[in-house]
Amino acid sequence: MVRGKSKLAVKDLAAEALTGLLQRPTRSLLTMLGTVIGTASLVAILGFTATSAGQISARFSVLTATEVTVVDAAAKTRTVDPILSFPADSDAKARALNGVVEAGRYWKVALPQGVQVSARALPGPRDVRNLDVHAVSPGALRAARTPVVSGVLLDEFHERGERVALLGAAAAAQLGITRLDSQPAVFIGGEAYTVIGIIGSPQRLPQLGLGVVIPTTTALGRHGPPSPDDPARMLIETELGSAQVVAGQVPTALRPDAPNTLSAAAPADPKSLRDSVTADVDSLLILLAGLALVIGAVGIANTTLVSVMERSAEIGLRRALGARRRHIAAQFITESAALGLIGGIVGASLGVLTVVAVALVQDWTAVINPAAVYPAPLIGALVGLLAGSYPAIRAASIEPVAALRG
Known part of the structure; x- marks a missing residue:
């Protein structure tokens, strides 16, 4: 079977x-x-x-993806009679671009060797400190999202060459200045600058909270252009998604005669x-x-x-x-x-x-x-x-x- x-x-x-x-x-x-x-x-x-x-x-995207930095790229090539590549109306020209929220210039003021910064709150004596001095336009303060601790920020009125200054909160604490009703002043060399405001640490330019801030026109008139080793820059705050386009347009918009003198850096792609x-x-x-x-x-x-x-x-x-x-x-x-x-x-x-x-x-x-x-x-x-x-x-x-x- x-x-x-x-x-x-x-x-x-x-x-x-x-x-x-x-x-x-x-x-x-x-x-x-x-x-x-x-x-x-x-x-x-x-x-x-x-x-x-x-x-x-x-x-x-809140900060990084909406930030464009423009650098004076020609500064290091000028060994004689240095000038500022940014035109006087560069802030307004940058703000006119589509997608720009705020824009402004800034740089570290090149002080002669031995020049120190001191402060005085009347009727007290001067307190000498080794503080950095920054030239900053009103647009840069706004683009950096600068908080005000006391007083006011610089505005376009002060860009007429006014001898006024802002103190960073850290610098003000070192100098013992906590109030503005005592008529404090800072001395850069032998020149007095009235302190009109105390600022906190800006979200984009935190170094401003550690020193003294003066108007750009005042800095140019009294201390000259920035050092070629630390050239002037422009901070631009853009709308979300506009940074790449703005970075490509801003050198030509500011200097149509010589766009190569300025270099714009856009943020990395958020993705x-x-x-x-x-x-x-x-x-x-x-x-x-x-x-x-x-x-x-x-x-x-x-x-x-x-x-x-x-x-x-x-x-x-x-x-x-x-x-x-x-x-x-x-x-x-x-x-x-x-x-x-x-x-x-x-x-x-x-x-x-x-x-x-x-x-x-x-x-x-x-x-x-x-x-x-x-x-x-x-x-x-x-x-x-x-x-x-x-x-x-x-x-x-x-x-x-x-x-x-x-």
């Missing part, structure tokens, strides 16, 4: 695999834990990257900046997620191998009743793949919930790309499939006689 070919339907294979998993539910849950952690980490990392991208770009900030962190976290998946694969392989050893009698009986090697291998591979698939589904769900929870706490808008979630169960199943391959081969190689005898 010839025995017919043994067959194993897909329905029967799934039922056998499910029965094998449910026989030891606690072990099955612990086995898939590594896959759950790995897939959850992977989904959460990709979700956090997409969610935080907008937040990082927005924070960089590139964001990517450079997050790339290293993402790589590390993805590596950790991959490590968790490897640990999960090892756990599945170990548990499946132990299951094969424990069920050798069952395997031998099935082989004796007609089950082929491929049927035994298919059952154990299916069990391992099912563990990985379920772990991937659970892990993907936990990853999505984690991203949403963190976004709610941080008051962000959660951004989750479906392409980062849908493959997670398949990744888990693939991990389980690979992990169960060796135990399945071991199970298929068990001889019925030896298994039943043992």
Whole structure:
């Protein structure tokens, strides 16, 4: 009598695999834990990257992406009779460009050697300090977002050559000046400048908060142009998205006769900046997620191998009743793949919930790309499939006689 070919339907294979998993539910849950952690980490990392991208770009864009700096590029080439490449009306010309919010010039005043800055709050004596003096136009103060602690900022009226000054909060503290009603004055060399305001640290030019600020016209008239080693600059605040265009136009707008004397620097692309900030962190976290998946694969392989050893009698009986090697291998591979698939589904769900929870706490808008979630169960199943391959081969190689005898 010839025995017919043994067959194993897909329905029967799934039922056998499910029965094998449910026989030891606690072990099955612990086995898939590594896959759950790995897939959850992977989904959460990709979700956090997409969610935080907008937040990082927005924070960089507040200052960096709206700032253009123009430098007097010809200053170092003038060894005799140095002049200022910026025209007198450069602030107004820059503000006339589309996309410009504020613009102004600034530079460090080149004081002769031995000239010191002192201050006096009537009726007290002078207090001599080694402070830097900066020439700053009103537009530059506004573009730098300069906070006022006391008094007022410089304005266009003071650009007529007025001998007035602002004191940075740090410089004022060194000089013991906290009030303006005592008629304080700073002396640059032997010339007195009335202090009309005390400023905090500007958001864009923090060095101004450490020294003395005077009008640009006053600085040019009394101290000459800046040193070629530290040339004049223009600070331009732009609307979001306009920095690159403004940087390309401003040299020609200010000096149509010689645009090469000015060099404009635009900020880096916020997307590139964001990517450079997050790339290293993402790589590390993805590596950790991959490590968790490897640990999960090892756990599945170990548990499946132990299951094969424990069920050798069952395997031998099935082989004796007609089950082929491929049927035994298919059952154990299916069990391992099912563990990985379920772990991937659970892990993907936990990853999505984690991203949403963190976004709610941080008051962000959660951004989750479906392409980062849908493959997670398949990744888990693939991990389980690979992990169960060796135990399945071991199970298929068990001889019925030896298994039943043992």
